[in-house]
Amino acid sequence: MKFAARRRRNLAITIAVSAILIGAHAVYTAALRDSAFLSGWLLLATVLFLALLNIRKKLPMLPVVSASAWLQWHIYAGWISIVLFILHIGIRFPDGWLETILAGLFVLVVGSGAVGLALSRINARRLTRHGEEVVFERIPVFIATLREEADALVVRSVAEIGSTTIADFYATHLKAFFDGPRNVVRHLGQSNRALFTLLTRIGDIERYLSPKEREVSAELLDLVRKKDALDYHYAHQATLKAWLFVHVPLTYGLLIVAAAHLVLAYAFTGGVS
């Protein structure tokens, strides 16, 4: 099935389920029942189901539903949880401090999930279109290799040419650049200003270089471009990993506070349910 067709189908199911939930909630309210318990339990069940994705990912050996099918359910159940959340608290700010924390956590979990989904689609495409494929864990090794090459090039230029112009320039403007991943935010913003600035600076010193030094400078320029490509991959791959460090812990936090909220809700229900 094409992705667009799947998206349309899943969206239609989500809208239908949401409509049923809104209808059921309205009927429940019209019957003078406390609909907060209904929406609360449904919301908790949905959040628990959403949390199961992480467990499924930890058990790849089990012959259960594929991770991709599970992720689809996760995404659309996530949208349904927003409907349930609105049904549960209404269109208002929560009043108690516990409820405020709980609502805040929910918004953060949903928000980080939506951001993660967008990043998954955007960053993957950007990485595909930007140079060679690099394994994230290997990036520091590749950067170290480039740094060693750059250092060796500069040392060689001093030893063989007898001039410190390139070495001075390297120490002032390039050493820090080669020390580790740089310009993460700029790369995420698709800005190439940092690279442009470095290339311009390298161009600016050309007039002070001998022909032999210019050869060294050209090699250095090549290393700068390679390093910039690695930085681009680092920025996008790190972001793809980092959002989960927000989303997953917040989900566990949400479940803990939701459990406390459940206990308190029943403790102070006054026999109405």
Add this chain to the structure above:
Amino acid sequence: MTEPVLIQRPQRWDAPFGPKMSEVQVQGVLQLEPFCNMDPDKFSRATPLADIIRNDTRIRNYRNGDIIVRADDYGDSAFIVIEGKVQVVTRPGLSERLLGRTTTKKKGFFEVLRQLWSNPRDPEVRDPTRYGARRETGSRQHGTDETHVFLQDVPAVLEHHRTVRLGAGEMFGEIAALGRTPRTATVFADGDVELLELRWQGLRDIRRRDDEFRQHVDHLYRERGQKEYLRSTPLFRGLGASDLAKIADETLFETYGDFDWHTKYKKLAEASAAERLAEEPVIAQEGSYPDGVLLIRSGFARVSVQVGNGHRTISYLGRGQAFGFEEIAHNWRFDETVPYQRTLRAVGYVDVLRVPTSIMEEYVLPNMPPDQLPPPIEARGAAGSVADVSDEASGIKPGMLEFLVENRYINGTATMLINLDRCVRCDDCVKACAATHGGNPRFNRHGRRYGRYMVANACMHCVDPVCMIGCPTGAISRSSLGGQVVINDDTCIGCATCANSCPYDNIRMVEIRNDRGAFILDEDTNRPIVKATKCDLCIDQMGGPACQRACPHDALERVDMRDLPALADWLNRE
């Protein structure tokens, strides 16, 4: 400018098959059946019979019980008994265990779950005690670099299995060697035996030059399954036994391409498209008279049309597929002489059955229901324009098709394709692979790319598994569970023959350790024991390939490249 370096043009026999054959040995072999009956004058001056013997054969010695070839193994050579006798096991065949193969069973639910906590922390951990556990066979060193596996209890084998004894002058293994098909029987030495091993290039040349030998091979080929093959071909379905027999009698068996294509694969991958195409022998030429329907018996063939000064691949054909039927049917229906509309080339090595046009017109076309006849062919210009290049009926973009054919990824039955536009580089696939293989991932999420697709370095479980040629212990074989190419860790001796043969670099040699993380060493040399490892398509897991099931973004798929519609569907999901 630097001066060019002059060398002698590389010749066919720069690398003989084995250690140099002495003149006495060559003359001795020429006195043996079937060579003594061959007319040396029929051989060309460039490839005389004596030189074929000198360069394409080698003397092999086996001791009592040594397994010479195993049933279902792939091989590229035939054997002639010089002295002694061999036993051919007919039925029942020897057990998988006796042949040194893995007898994998699916894990149960709790065994699968147990992997969660039982995987070792160190890489490539093995239990060293299990390597001595096999008792029905043993292995012994023969010379410096040969290992022979032998049957411990030959009388018991002879008692429980029917065998046929072959003596001096008799040949075996020629069909498997020429046809790139699995060996049909296991053969072992009955006492000390001296054999002449003849590699496929020599076999091919002898078959080409000697009528009697060709008739012998063709007769064997017809006897062993040609009729069954024709019957299973959709074109001939519904024909009576006598018609099929007549078609089989008239059908020509042809071979094209290079049996050792895998040895040139990496070099060719760096060549230009035109250079690669030039290396592929033409089986049928666009614009020439269609003298028969070509059935692919084994291997792959590229179907292309001329565009400008080059060729555009529009499809590829594998086992069981036919070429030229549309043209012949058109000419028969409309009494015209439309030539072949496409060119057919051998990609690697191809076996072809050529059913002559006259036979098609006499036996096949008149018996075919009109609704099964192909539509008429529209006239096509001499050479297409690059402006005409668009998605073919297969639904696969031309560039992608060229990429898959030129890199021979069409060989895969479970090629790992990754859509990089959807891959978030989370490595869940790699983690899943490690979790199901004792903590050791069996593939690299890295490989050649075309556009947004990557073919990862994972075993493709090839249709033509060249890795299986030459394994001395039979450790690498096709699984009886589902045809996956698997390695039996217990019988692998770490010779790296399979890893060196795999053109795609998908087999890794690893140094093994015990459960405390210490390297397991060879007691004689004190060097680490190595084993060949690769993707086994999670043959023992309940849910199939863990890598595919673990990908949350539908980015990874194990694709059977023989199923073009499924491949097109997957590629066009965006």
